[in-house]
Amino acid sequence: MRSGSVRAAGPQRIVCLTEEPTEILYALGEQDRIVGISGFTVRPSIARKEKPKVSAFTSAKIGEILKLEPDFVIGFSDIQAEIAGELIRRGVEVWISNHRSVEGIVDYVRRLGALVGVADRANAYADELQRGLDAIAAEAAKLPRRPKVYFEEWDEPPITGIRWVAELVRIAGGDDIFPERAAESLAKQRILEDAGEVVRRAPDIILGSWCGKKFRPEKVASRPGWDAIPAVRDGELHEIKSPIILQPGPAALTDGVREIAAIIKAWSLRAA
Template sequence: MTSPRVVSLAPSATATVSALGAADLLVGVTGHCDPPDDAGRAHDRDGPPETVGGWLNPDLDRVADLDPDAVLTSDGLQADLAETCRDRGLSVSHREPADLDAVVETFAARGDDVGRPAAGERLASAARERLDRVAAAVAGRPRPTVYCEEWSDPPMVAGNWVPEAVRAAGGRYPFVDAGERSREIGLDAVAAADPDHVVVHVCGRGDRVDPATVDDRDWAVDAPTHVIDDSLLNQPSPTLIDGIERLARVFHPTAFRSADQGEEGDA
């Protein structure tokens, strides 16, 4: 059976395909994607998958030249792009999860998209098991109030699945409801909520953010600032589960201390 040729136009799709163990199917990705070293090998490529441009402005002629069996897109910002690809006769699988459950369901759906349904089901099941373990660890503990900032100029409070990610990690998030888009927020509104933690995950910046840009603001917030790689919270891929585990350890370090010490002892 011939392996499908897959072009991913979304970093989250690329990360999910990689987590499925199907990175070898990728023949094209965007410059914002981070494919593993084995990407493209199913098609005897000499190097990594071809880079076809940015995630909002890919070169669709280059995409078409790769003769893909599936083009993967994600997020409402790529909805028009997905339609444009379809208009060009490309087979597109567009996934647009808005909350945490939908993100996990997308893991299984991506397995279907690339012809690896069993791997997709396993990935979704493993994600749910990890979330269950976090939930058990933080159960019954006081929930700190958390402010998550997705953009800093102007400040934007994170929406989509981030409210649920914070709650899954044992926090309280009074700023945006799950499924709502990220939005601009006034500093007075943040201060009024009196957060116990400030989490900064600026879109596209990884963890390359100076916490002083937030700490030195003229605002009435007295809480520690945690800079987290934006892919751990902004990306609807398995890295989001990593991000939830990371947040849970920030909010409730004693809940995981025994387990972490056990892991060190086993090393």
């Protein structure tokens, strides 16, 4: 409840099953509405201290969520369909977004803001995120060379980057070597049956973000035949921490893309 006698519009007790709605609601100054968060939430760091953790990504403590008496639960993707279904059967209102593109992330900020009654603030924030992306794209357009980039989301089996990651690589001045895989929404459709395909596509840069575990460039470099890859030969193997790139929210559009842009810029200036 906000100050005075006027009740704030929209849901008052929100549970966020993933990080991105938590980050957005804090950015919009609406964190008081959040009563529960995902255990994987790291942004903003204060959320971990202030809010009870009631879910992972593919599982949730349904009983604990119900005790919080939420009037709105926010999740992401088909992977959380079972959690959503169980909560819906218990009478809880649930919103599952399924955005996979940069444009979709920006629009998600606008939609979430509208759902909680702060559309103007959300639109201003979304515009700010878009301006940041436009500025990075403008800088990248000045680079003397564009690298070919392989983004690896998991190592065993190798999984290539999801759509928003491939788009951010392009914005940052590179070209994802598996654009046809990035168009696939499900991770199983982005599994490389033949890791030798990476060798054949010869990326200049390899970016690793092994969802939830540390990227090991030496393990990648030691794969059979990978010593022929320009990125391996030149030592261009870099980790992008998964919390700032694999969540379809503000982190990817700010810290994530900036890290990618810095790596690409350094490569481009050396390669020129």
